[in-house]
Amino acid sequence: MYKLFYYPLNASMAPHFILEELQTDFExxxxxxxxxxxxxxxxxSLNPAGRIPTLLDGQQVVFESAAICIHLAEAHPAKMLIPQIGEHNRAACLQWMMYLTNTLQAELMVYFYPQRHSIDSSHISAIVAAQEKRIADIFALLDAQLENQTFLVGEQLSICDFYLFMLAIWADELKQPPLSFEYLNKYLRRLAKRESIINVCKKENLSLVDYQ
Structure with a gap:
């Protein structure tokens, strides 16, 4: 049985979505x-970075949210949450997963923790304002990607969609939240109807009313 070390609404949320979608046993x-x-x-002793989440898969320890999502998806190929090696969309899936974690998530971290990026407190408001613009540009790019397709990687649901849903939840307080973008809005509302997402949000005490 998998064990997911988590905290509500943290980066553990994406692996939590994946575990629910896989319909596998986990604690x-x-x-x-x-x-x-x-x-x-x-x-x-499990996660020397001291971050959340961490996954125990038997005796194997995996940390970093994106890595956990990839690990889980590859352990359950029948669920088709990641294209297999040699399949057409595999590179695109890995590309978008890296974009989400290395670009969107990284920019959100600067927005949420601006004090970590300057020793001068007078800079904080400027950092936040700059991040609002940078993050809006990222969501605009994702919105364009979703204009003519159902999911981030074409017509097949993937780990990228669950990861993006997590980040969209984090970003709902921005001046231009994800739901303010036409195609992202439709996409997120579709995802919010999935049983796996509904179950996780109930467990983590998050209302999906804005996505209904």
């Missing part, structure tokens, strides 16, 4: 960020 283990549990020696 959720709460890592209480409020009490710095992710910095405890017992957790650091």
């Amino acid at each position: 959720l283990i709460l890592v209480d960020r409020k009490n710095e549990a992710h910095k405890a020696a017992s957790y650091l």
